[in-house]
Amino acid sequence: MKASEIMSRQPSTTTPDATLQDAARLMKEQDVGLIPVVDGNGSSKLVGVITDRDIAVRVVADGRETKGTKVSEAMSGMPQTRRADDSVDSVMELMGKEQLRRVPIVDESGNLVGIVAQADIVLQAKSDGKSERTIEKISRPAK
Helix, strand or coil: CEHHHCCEECCCCECCCCEHHHHHHHHHHHCCCEEEEECCCCCCEEEEEEEHHHHHHHCHHHCCCCCCCEHHHCCEECCCCEECCCEHHHHHHHHHHHCCCEEEEECCCCEEEEEEEHHHHHHHCCCCCHHHHHHHHHHCCCC
8 A cells, every 4th residue: 555545635725934823723624733844835845844742842832922933943854755656565664763752754755645644544544453563662751
């Protein structure tokens, strides 16, 4: 099975110049914990990701305002990615190894085409217990 078969297509995105408040609002509207960050309006070139945890740990915990703070100040740069034609096993291996709950899926030019989330693995990837082992690895406390 390929990543393209289980990924969520055309995820909502933000740009580095957007505010964290706007990114958080988008997370709330979409009921997601990660928003891919693309180069600019109209572009789908992936340059990073912003998570609810990035906002909480890198900004809120330091007492900074989310309203005026730019996504670029809290985002994680160039995340680990996979391609749409990569196997789901390859995506699961990356998720388990790096303890990732979501993996952006890009084309050969680095343009975002989708996301595979932990839930996609559990709900759609039937792989002889591999999905359960992957979720277990993702959920282990960091060392």
